[in-house]
Amino acid sequence: MTDVVSMCRATWKRLGVPSGARADLESELRADLEAAAADGVDATTFVGGDAAGFAREWSVARGLVRARWRVVGSVVGSATVGFASLAIADGLLRLPWLHPLFDPGQGEGQFWLNVYAGAAPFFVLPVLVSVGLYLWIVRDPLVVRTALVELIASPGIIWASAVAAWWLDGDGGAATRLLWFTVLFALLVGALRAVVVAASRRTGAPAL
Amino acid sequence: MHYMRAVESPTNLWLRGLLDVCLLGALEHGPLYGYEMTRRLAEHGLDVVADASIYPALARIEKAGLISSFREPSAGGPPRKYYRVTDAGATLLDRRRQQWEEFSCAVTKVLKRGDV
Numbered sequence: 001m002t003d004v005v006s007m008c009r010a011t012w013k014r015l016g017v018p019s020g021a022r023a024d025l026e027s028e029l030r031a032d033l034e035a036a037a038a039d040g041v042d043a044t045t046f047v048g049g050d051a052a053g054f055a056r057e058w059s060v061a062r063g064l065v066r067a068r069w070r071v072v073g074s075v076v077g078s079a080t081v082g083f084a085s086l087a088i089a090d091g092l093l094r095l096p097w098l099h100p101l102f103d104p105g106q107g108e109g110q111f112w113l114n115v116y117a118g119a120a121p122f123f124v125l126p127v128l129v130s131v132g133l134y135l136w137i138v139r140d141p142l143v144v145r146t147a148l149v150e151l152i153a154s155p156g157i158i159w160a161s162a163v164a165a166w167w168l169d170g171d172g173g174a175a176t177r178l179l180w181f182t183v184l185f186a187l188l189v190g191a192l193r194a195v196v197v198a199a200s201r202r203t204g205a206p207a208l
Numbered sequence: 209m210h211y212m213r214a215v216e217s218p219t220n221l222w223l224r225g226l227l228d229v230c231l232l233g234a235l236e237h238g239p240l241y242g243y244e245m246t247r248r249l250a251e252h253g254l255d256v257v258a259d260a261s262i263y264p265a266l267a268r269i270e271k272a273g274l275i276s277s278f279r280e281p282s283a284g285g286p287p288r289k290y291y292r293v294t295d296a297g298a299t300l301l302d303r304r305r306q307q308w309e310e311f312s313c314a315v316t317k318v319l320k321r322g323d324v
Contacts, residue, residue: 061264
């Protein structure tokens with residue numbers, strides 16, 4: 001029982017449920033779990049085997065998780081995770097042949113070929129996998145839709161990030177261009193996430 | 209896939225639309241706390257209602273003003289949260305009951321062999 005209550009408490013805290021409301025939910029849950037335990041019902045069974053999902057659904061139904069903060073949280077979370085994974089990919093893969101991928105000194109055709117060849121395996125995949133994992137861990141109902149949209153839109157956001165990075169970087173080198181690309185790509189991942197959430201609200205699909 | 213699940217086990221699908229009114233019905237005879245409500249439903253044959261599913265449903269109907277809640281001390285444990293039907297909830301329950309009778313009657317007629 002303690003494990004279930006702790007998991008619910010942690011979920012409410014993560015979702016930003018105010019402390020007074022958290023105490024209220026916990027008190028009701030604890031009292032009912034005790035009654036269920038007296039009947040031989042296990043606490044994990046009581047919450048349907050998924051304490052975090054149960055806690056989330058309950059607090060959302062109570063109106064304790066503000067929609068705006070849920071959206072902002074998920075967008076910022078996606079962008080942060082996207083940035084972190086890109087930064088790690090950038091740090092780990094700072095190979096001599098990666099920076100020339102963003103070198104504008106080459107012919108334009110070769111430059112774009114290199115951007116896509118470098119970005120697809122080393123930037124898009126880590127971002128998709130890490131954002132997908134993050135959304136799956138926080139039990140986001142739009143995880144599959146978000147991953148699909150980001151996969152389909154990835155050529156576009158690679159292009160937009162590379163162009164903007166080149167423009168913003170001015171006379172900087174390939175390393176700073178790569179950093180700009182990382183930041184912009186992560187921001188666009190977050191923006192796409194916002195679009196998915198907004199579209200799901202309009203169509204009445206499972207909301208946050 | 210979703211359709212196949214509904215064909216194999218339609219009870220959960222039916223309950224999804226009826227849980228709120230079933231909870232109002234369970235509360236009609238007096239205040240109950242959450243777990244007590246699932247027991248009450250199970251006693252009447254609705255043992256497929258998961259304990260966890262009623263809390264969000266209760267929250268929804270409380271927000272809609274159909275039920276209200278209050279706390280009462282329990283023997284030995286933390287105070288329990290009880291729910292009771294409001295006047296608006298009782299009115300809605302009466303209306304839904306009548307609608308359900310008409311609807312279930314119609315479905316029964318259609319499903320009776322040889323009647324259609």
